[in-house]
Amino acid sequence: MDKKTVGLSDTFKGKTTPKNFTKNPIIGTKFTIAISSAKGGVGKSTFATNFALALKSTGSKVGILDADIYGPSLPKMMSINEKPKSENGKSLVPIEQYGIQCMSIGFLVDEETPMIWRGPMVTSAIKTFTEKVLWNNLDFIIIDMPPGTGDTQLTFAQQIKVDGVIIVSTPQEIALLDVKRGIRMFDKLKVPILGLVDNMSFFESSDGKKHNIFGEGGVEKTAKEYKKKFLGKIPINIDLRIAADSGTPLFKKDQNHKISKIFEDFAKKIKESFL
Amino acid sequence: MDKKTVGLSDTFKGKTTPKNFTKNPIIGTKFTIAISSAKGGVGKSTFATNFALALKSTGSKVGILDADIYGPSLPKMMSINEKPKSENGKSLVPIEQYGIQCMSIGFLVDEETPMIWRGPMVTSAIKTFTEKVLWNNLDFIIIDMPPGTGDTQLTFAQQIKVDGVIIVSTPQEIALLDVKRGIRMFDKLKVPILGLVDNMSFFESSDGKKHNIFGEGGVEKTAKEYKKKFLGKIPINIDLRIAADSGTPLFKKDQNHKISKIFEDFAKKIKESFL
Numbered sequence: 001m002d003k004k005t006v007g008l009s010d011t012f013k014g015k016t017t018p019k020n021f022t023k024n025p026i027i028g029t030k031f032t033i034a035i036s037s038a039k040g041g042v043g044k045s046t047f048a049t050n051f052a053l054a055l056k057s058t059g060s061k062v063g064i065l066d067a068d069i070y071g072p073s074l075p076k077m078m079s080i081n082e083k084p085k086s087e088n089g090k091s092l093v094p095i096e097q098y099g100i101q102c103m104s105i106g107f108l109v110d111e112e113t114p115m116i117w118r119g120p121m122v123t124s125a126i127k128t129f130t131e132k133v134l135w136n137n138l139d140f141i142i143i144d145m146p147p148g149t150g151d152t153q154l155t156f157a158q159q160i161k162v163d164g165v166i167i168v169s170t171p172q173e174i175a176l177l178d179v180k181r182g183i184r185m186f187d188k189l190k191v192p193i194l195g196l197v198d199n200m201s202f203f204e205s206s207d208g209k210k211h212n213i214f215g216e217g218g219v220e221k222t223a224k225e226y227k228k229k230f231l232g233k234i235p236i237n238i239d240l241r242i243a244a245d246s247g248t249p250l251f252k253k254d255q256n257h258k259i260s261k262i263f264e265d266f267a268k269k270i271k272e273s274f275l
Numbered sequence: 276m277d278k279k280t281v282g283l284s285d286t287f288k289g290k291t292t293p294k295n296f297t298k299n300p301i302i303g304t305k306f307t308i309a310i311s312s313a314k315g316g317v318g319k320s321t322f323a324t325n326f327a328l329a330l331k332s333t334g335s336k337v338g339i340l341d342a343d344i345y346g347p348s349l350p351k352m353m354s355i356n357e358k359p360k361s362e363n364g365k366s367l368v369p370i371e372q373y374g375i376q377c378m379s380i381g382f383l384v385d386e387e388t389p390m391i392w393r394g395p396m397v398t399s400a401i402k403t404f405t406e407k408v409l410w411n412n413l414d415f416i417i418i419d420m421p422p423g424t425g426d427t428q429l430t431f432a433q434q435i436k437v438d439g440v441i442i443v444s445t446p447q448e449i450a451l452l453d454v455k456r457g458i459r460m461f462d463k464l465k466v467p468i469l470g471l472v473d474n475m476s477f478f479e480s481s482d483g484k485k486h487n488i489f490g491e492g493g494v495e496k497t498a499k500e501y502k503k504k505f506l507g508k509i510p511i512n513i514d515l516r517i518a519a520d521s522g523t524p525l526f527k528k529d530q531n532h533k534i535s536k537i538f539e540d541f542a543k544k545i546k547e548s549f550l
Contacts, residue, residue: 038345038346038389039315039316039346040314040315040316040317040422041314041315041316041317041422041445041450042315042316045449070313070422070423070424070425070453070456071313071314071422071423071452071453071456073449073452076448076449076452077449111452112452112455112456112459113456113459114313114424114456114457114459114460114463115424115425115456116424116425116428116429116460116463116464117424117425118394118395118398118425118426118429119393119394119395119397119425119426120393120394122394122425123393146422146423147315147316147345147346147421147422147423148345148346148421148422148423149345149389149390149391149392150345150390150391150392150393150394150397151393151394153391154391154393170316172516172519172520173351173520174320174348174351174352174519174520175316177346177348177351177386177387178345178346180387181345181346181387181388181389181390182389184387184388184389185389185391188389188391189391203478203486203488205480205482205484205486206484207480207482209480209481209482211478211480211513212513213478213511213513213516214516215516215517215520236488238486238487238488241447241488241489241490242490244447244449245447245448245449245490
């Protein structure tokens with residue numbers, strides 16, 4: 001542990017020393033891309049669904065694994081109300097929607113049921129989702145990560161070959177603090193960071209005026225500070241939020257929307273880096 | 276567990292049956308109020324700090340415990356850069372700022388150091404903060420809860436006498452889903468809910484036009500649906516965000532600001548319910 005953590009008791013020391021883990025790819029998939037931020041409420045799931053659809057539009061086979069056990073949003077965002085089938089009682093068949101293979105804890109329980117679970121139960125659920133789901137011949141699996149730097153992040157970093165992380169953040173200072181912690185975690189766990197996205201970057205009102213509701217430029221500055229790639233900005237857009245709430249991601253609803261074009265651009269950039 | 280959770284394996288069943296726990300008040304405090312939402316990024320910490328200052332302005336002695344181990348924001352929001360003292364190596368003295376007694380994991384480590392911890396470590400940290408901090412004669416301790424329905428929430432619900440929870444949410448559908456899970460969790464764990472707050476309710480641009488960026492009316496509707504009190508709305512306000520980012524909460528900076536008046540109103544309402 002860091003020398004600066006002098007205030008922590010012995011119990012908390014020496015617990016994060018990197019060990020050697022065997023990292024396996026998720027069976028049935030070629031590349032694993034995690035969408036993360038360490039902070040909640042910055043638009044990770046909206047990003048993940050639209051990004052997955054944009055990747056698909058470039059000709060790739062894509063899946064989404066919703067790794068947010070406490071706050072799954074994939075069922076609502078992709079309008080999925082069915083339970084996954086199991087071929088032999090031990091595996092789970094992903095549910096295909098809009099041409100994307102999907103899996104979420106939200107498919108297994110009633111939408112409003114809280115998962116009141118301690119960490120080891122979460123780890124166990126993540127292992128089920130990465131080892132027992134019959135992903136079918138995917139080029140990319142997109143992992144929608146929960147907030148934090150805990151059990152889920154550790155399980156992925158230690159046991160799964162994660163090919164890259166896209167870090168999404170809003171530009172306010174207090175969110176960037178969590179982003180910095182997230183960058184340090186992935187660097188420490190040796191998971192490559194593909195780049196940072198500035199989400200809810202600004203709001204344009206009908207008079208054409210731009211409002212920097214959450215501040216300006218912070219994400220790009222953070223990318224420079226940590227020598228990571230800055231992938232670009234996505235403005236606050238009411239169409240994007242309405243589409244997410246309605247269960248049809250904006251990219252599916254209107255591929256020519258200016259926001260969809262931004263996702264297409266991200267998808268092409270990221271895909272190139274894997275070819 | 277709910278009958279609807281047919282998709283879960285036996286391992287996951289029967290783990291959330293309520294047991295009988297001895298719930299103790301936090302030593303040195305009279306009433307414990309948790310600020311929660313189950314979802315991240317909805318403004319819990321901004322709410323917690325301004326609400327604490329508003330409570331103090333009514334003549335109460337107030338403390339804030341930042342229970343977000345993975346994403347502490349109290350050090351930044353309250354401009355605290357010092358480490359807490361310990362009288363005998365076993366206890367921690369809270370740091371007083373703006374007349375509020377404060378404690379956060381962020382006081383013990385460097386600001387950008389991630390806590391890469393599994394659940395049991397988080398539980399252990401929460402126990403330290405609730406049992407080993409020398410809170411001094413507080414009327415109210417405000418707990419800034421992390422997102423999720425996991426270790427921290429369970430530890431508080433099972434071991435601490437929490438007198439009430441204020442649930443903060445933005446009004447978009449996808450956030451409300453997490454709020455509903457949070458309500459069900461607190462109901463199940465028998466923690467009283469004081470009411471719901473609609474945060475980032477709308478944005479008013481300089482031309483006086485209101486923009487329902489995150490939707491409209493959803494929080495009040497959810498309160499009705501679950502028979503909880505609706506406490507009121509807080510609009511998106513750039514002064515509020517700038518103050519939070521600068522380390523002086525808006526209520527401290529300008530007690531007469533229209534947003535500060537809203538917090539004052541919340542504080543009076545909540546305080547009345549405890550007298």
